[in-house]
Amino acid sequence: MGHHSCCNQQKVKRGLWSPEEDEKLIRYITTHGYGCWSEVPEKAGLQRCGKSCRLRWINYLRPDIRRGRFTPEEEKLIISLHGAVGNRWAHIASHLPGRTDNEIKNYWNSWIKKKIRKPTSSSSSSPGAPVLAPNPPTDHNQQSGQFTYNANQLDQMMNHQHNNNNVDPHHDNLFSSPPLFMFDTAGCCPVLQGYTVNSGDCSSNNNFISTLTEDQMILHQNSSSMWPNDQSSSSSATVLIQPSAAFSSTNGMDSNSANYLPPLIDNIENMVAIGQSCGENVSLDCMQKQHDDHQLIMNQWEVEAQQQCPSYLFWDQSEEEGQLLSGEETQVLATTASNNIGAMLSYPSPL
DNA sequence: AAGCAATGCAACCGCCCGAGA
DNA sequence: ATCTCGGGCGGTTGCATTGCT
Numbered sequence: 066m067g068h069h070s071c072c073n074q075q076k077v078k079r080g081l082w083s084p085e086e087d088e089k090l091i092r093y094i095t096t097h098g099y100g101c102w103s104e105v106p107e108k109a110g111l112q113r114c115g116k117s118c119r120l121r122w123i124n125y126l127r128p129d130i131r132r133g134r135f136t137p138e139e140e141k142l143i144i145s146l147h148g149a150v151g152n153r154w155a156h157i158a159s160h161l162p163g164r165t166d167n168e169i170k171n172y173w174n175s176w177i178k179k180k181i182r183k184p185t186s187s188s189s190s191s192p193g194a195p196v197l198a199p200n201p202p203t204d205h206n207q208q209s210g211q212f213t214y215n216a217n218q219l220d221q222m223m224n225h226q227h228n229n230n231n232v233d234p235h236h237d238n239l240f241s242s243p244p245l246f247m248f249d250t251a252g253c254c255p256v257l258q259g260y261t262v263n264s265g266d267c268s269s270n271n272n273f274i275s276t277l278t279e280d281q282m283i284l285h286q287n288s289s290s291m292w293p294n295d296q297s298s299s300s301s302a303t304v305l306i307q308p309s310a311a312f313s314s315t316n317g318m319d320s321n322s323a324n325y326l327p328p329l330i331d332n333i334e335n336m337v338a339i340g341q342s343c344g345e346n347v348s349l350d351c352m353q354k355q356h357d358d359h360q361l362i363m364n365q366w367e368v369e370a371q372q373q374c375p376s377y378l379f380w381d382q383s384e385e386e387g388q389l390l391s392g393e394e395t396q397v398l399a400t401t402a403s404n405n406i407g408a409m410l411s412y413p414s415p416l
Numbered sequence: 417a418a419g420c421a422a423t424g425c426a427a428c429c430g431c432c433c434g435a436g437a
Numbered sequence: 438a439t440c441t442c443g444g445g446c447g448g449t450t451g452c453a454t455t456g457c458t
Contacts, residue, residue, distance in 0.1 A: 079427080079428075080427075080428090080452095081426070081427075081452085082426085082427085101444095102443075102444070103443065103444095115443080115444090116429095116443090116444080116445090117427075117428080119444075119445085120426090120427065120428080121426090121427080123445095124425095124426075124427085125426075125427095152447065152448085153446085153447085154446075154447065155445075155446055166445095166446070166447080167425085167426075167427085167447095168425085170447075170448085171424070171425055171426085172425095174424095174448095175423065175424060175425085
């Protein structure tokens with residue numbers, strides 16, 4: 066193993082890319098596409114290895130890269146997906162249009178540090194003491210990432226959730242807490258960036274998840290006591306989440322061609338809803354109202370959930386920065402919905 | 417203002433896996 | 438069936454920037 070053949074050449078340059086190199090790569094890819102990355106450097110006149118070119122393009126130069134802060138919705142999605150699939154950044158990135166696996170990975174690694182350390186000052190049980198003290202890596206926990214913690218800590222929880230992927234989807238407690246994938250059973254406006262949400266057959270009373278694929282999750286949501294205030298569960302609903310048309314667009318390139326570039330979008334607002342409840346014309350006002358409703362529900366759920374479960378720490382959904390609301394004990398509940406998502410999601414490919 | 421620490425992030429490394437010879 | 442090659446992915450490193458003292 067080691068370097069690929071294309072990287073063994075002495076002449077390959079390493080390190081940061083210069084603007085000139087970027088320009089060469091962009092010019093080449095936009096005019097020729099990429100068939101074989103190992104050929105790109107030579108044809109583009111770059112003294113880089115193919116892998117380096119690929120990485121530079123995918124992580125930085127693609128025209129549809131979405132940069133800037135992660136939105137709260139994206140944060141929630143990342144948490145949920147991480148709870149479901151673990152450190153499979155490429156998979157998580159596939160559900161976040163415009164975001165790269167590298168970006169998400171970096172974000173997680175830095176963000177989770179902040180999240181974990183934040184409750185330190187507010188912990189009533191042990192003021193000033195870290196809630197989660199990093200452990201030296203062990204054989205057992207090394208594979209789960211660079212953050213390892215003591216018993217009852219985040220890493221174990223994530224592994225636990227990951228292991229729950231094979232849980233029987235008919236499990237009764239599927240929605241014992243509100244999922245981070247939030248739907249409105251009365252309305253069908255998009256909630257998740259990069260996805261559109263379809264309403265489906267509301268006649269089903271089954272409490273199960275079915276037909277889950279990588280890009281499509283059909284969630285059957287039962288009506289009974291799913292939410293503390295039950296604002297959204299007056300009826301059951303089937304909700305289909307799928308990448309929106311914009312997400313699936315080919316940017317003008319033939320998706321069947323070898324040169325097809327994975328599409329991303331940099332303008333989430335261009336997402337098209339396939340909703341019905343807001344009418345065929347899904348207005349921004351409607352979307353905003355739905356969003357506000359979801360925020361309200363989540364906030365109310367948070368308050369009640371924290372009252373009922375003071376021993377957990379909850380992500381504060383109401384603040385953009387995200388605060389941890391500490392309970393009496395210092396356990397961390399990275400995402401109260403992760404268990405559900407972990408149970409909900411199943412993937413056709415072995416994960 | 418200077419020095420140090422913390423943080424963010426681009427890029428590289430090493431490995432895995434599938435396709436094709 | 439085996440080997441080679443190249444794409445892809447997760448983990449890690451190292452530099453630049455920012456914040457703090």
